[in-house]
Amino acid sequence: MSKSFARAGRIVAALDRVSFIARRALVTGLIGSDGSGKTTVMRLAAGLYLPNAGRIEVLGIDAAADPQRVQSIIGYMPQRFGLYEDLSVQENLDLHADLHGVAHPDRPGRYADLMHMTGLAPFTRRLAGKLSGGMKQKLGLACALIAAPPFLLLDEPTVGVDPVSRRELWVIVHRLVEERGATVLLSTSYLDEAERCDEVVLMQGGGVLGQDRPQAYTRRLEGRSFRVSASGISKRALQERIGRAPGVLDATIQGSHVRIVTERAAPPSPAQVAGGEFPLEIAPVAPRFEDSFISLLKEQGKSASAGGDRAIPLARADGADGDVIVVRNLSRRFGDFQAVSDISFTVRRGEIFGLLGANGAGKSTTFRMLCGLLPASGGSLSLAGLDLRVAPARARGRIGYMAQKFSLYGDLSARENLRFFSAAYGLAGARRQDRIAWALDEFALRPFADAPSRDLPLGFKQRLALAAALMHEPEILFLDEPTSGVDPLGRRDFWRRINALAEGGITVMVTTHFMDEAEYCDRLAIMSRGRILAESGSEEMRARFRSAALPNPTMEDAFVALIAAAEAPSAGAA
Template identity: 60%
Template structure:
């Protein structure tokens, strides 16, 4: 069960039109409210950004919801500061206040010495702001997007060429100026969005989750760009992120929850408070998911996270788990390990009432047709678009009840492979069977055996939660009493009953994720496809989600997942890593780390293995 402290996500006024990209620098001056407070003389004069007792609320479904309450903090210049918090914590609202896009209900916001309420245009002329959905014109080229943003930002024509050259070189996009933005990979789009934000050099850069949905290589490249800007141009950066390993890269972090600041310090100041409470548990006689489940039941353990064949356990205090209580403790060992920022985040914000059993999803008996054979069999799969091979002779097998990962950098071909396996995209050549059905001859029948959770959740935003469940259950052929029973099951199992009448577009990301998973499971499929299911979701929601997926695998559901979050790859029994439309490597997570972890041995991470494999891959040669 996910923590119930998260409120419905607040919408700041009318949603932006989907027909036009959002230009964060084409800002409209908002009138100063009559009760606007005077500038606070108590704010630190050296701070590039300072908030003093700031409140901000919104009206949602005729109820006023507090987004920020009594928020006070000051950001020092010349450094990267992370804004960290779970879904609906108030991060985006705070960013928009600092950019002058919203007005505080009370309190003072000062940016670069200017009062944002009194002088929003003066602030906007000195900052760069990249929101979560940065607007690129996909039918314009890279160069045309740069020209458009240079026009919006008032960059003189004589200054553009040198600035473009510098930024494109920094982002590795020099050779792509003529390519349409819509034909760039996800990581390249994010880098282009950042470059467009920087066409006019800002003194303060606000980045709202810039690395969501991009692969580890692109994430590292984005961070290299950010730190180059800080060091070479003395820029100050406030960056929000859902990836807590990125918090460790910040000079300091602001931890926010339910609209209130819980702490503001260096990351290691938070993590050192968890010293003596973190262990790595190994139990060779138990499967990793079984070990995680049993440790989660231990009253002394607050959090248990799969890490390779081991489980990383966070204690409620300094009391370690008792290995003798495991169902098979033979050969089990426990080692103390150093804490990290994520441990503090989880220990501070995790719902004390949550436990492993509350996340278990109970399905009826599965109607299996594979009779113990491979549930998914892919042989020399090819998908060609004209002369371009998006997928080039890919082969692999997935066994019953297995969690199988399909990994790769943006543009590697994994999404195309994924869509062919779901029967959503025709196969150019090769063979593929899912749940015993050939996708080239029985794609429609195969789709009836599959549950599909898309990256964008594929929900109808203007339908309520209940209406979405009704629609999708009918699409899966459920009618009458069975449909009513399954809808009631979904509302109860995923704690959606309080939001049954809410439009899905108004739900916070974590609840959209729940609804999307419920929709995919309405017909109790034998195979579940998950396309980057936790992109942008906070660590607590990710843990809850994977506890649910593990429970499905325990009941025999076969799961195929794509993800850019490398720690999630640890949950996979086996995985393949793709590049340039081909399979580079296949094996268990432990085998991947051992082979491609850069010599780090047992200390290697899946991210080390992923990046090492991609960086040392051989050219694919001519495509047939």
């Protein structure tokens, strides 16, 4: 099977002369950030778009010339799963069985098989709209699989889904390939998923960076990944320094270490990094797929959000290291559903605290209570020493909040948004002007200051949102899945800023589905079913799950094991 097409021209070229081949009975992953053209490829392959130039063949059929024939043999799952939320699980399945002409005698067996595979069997009568995100995703997959298609198109099936459900989805996908010899083309923006594909196509800015087996990409970086640890300097300061050292392509925080990727297969000299100020320990580590993607991007200089290479001063603020967020026995119920039950934790000044959990674990409810967007049913919480219930307006004046999706006014320009939020936080006169100027300079937003913020590239939207949340110099910053959809370089740039803020004494509270981002947190709380399962630093968290089988568990391994352990007994009872 071969496909190749180009789709140049138009006002915005979504894809520019893209060619690749997805081989039979393999999982081919389209890897790239938002706006790299993944969805366009998917829709072209499904015959939903016509290419402006070039051709695309699916199982030997020209998708542009005969989309109907392609559509009758493939399975397709669009980004939002394409489910009818007001129909039940069974009714959704029936509809797709009818549409794909599955004969009635075959259906009971097929349904049983799919329901068993996806674990949805107990929920066939439930309305699709009432399913959790992970279950919707599996139902969407089941609908796409109803006619046992030889070719399956999955458009970002794992976006916004927690690591446990993501893992389960991958199990299903691999079974399909192994047992039925199905061919799968799947798109994702999670780089760690690339390693689960048989082949990956790297996409960036509407073009293909390369196609190969993920191991091949990783192998190229053999000998270029190192773990650096040092004493006498904070991990964030260390990361900042190493990141700017010559020959270092990438530096990320992992637990208490810094993980680096170098340009050549040689470690950086400690002298260059530390200048003899502190002892440095450098050890080689195994390369990851993400390393190769980053290095490819950096080498090509094709980052969608370039311009993040400026040094960010890390000023260690003075001030008491008191508890800034204190949560005691916090609960929230909706009707007879206990969304959050009796959780307690504290966050100290200048700490980055991560809140992790599966979909529906109660972390967004907790988050909304902390920001004052939702009243608590029980318990107490104080922010910077203020009780949200007693002095809500004053407490809100101390916090900055950045929502999951871009939630500034899209019709307003960057400057107008900043003007509005500075005034909303009570800034006036010269101080307001100063802060707006600071935000535009600090976040390199000047070139876009007067364009509608809706049209900004995603990375800049995210910077603008952060700038707006920082206008009033808050003591606490709340970040709700701040980097979803942003490309890896944009995410790195973002986290450098967050690190700098934390070093400056701002307390940061964050939720995320990216396990590598959890590594940036000083402490983590993992939630499930409204309770906190574990609360510790990421290193300790991983250490808890070290075993003979998993000598070096990742954050995701730890997360999945923790959730599985907590949910297994009750799941068996239900």
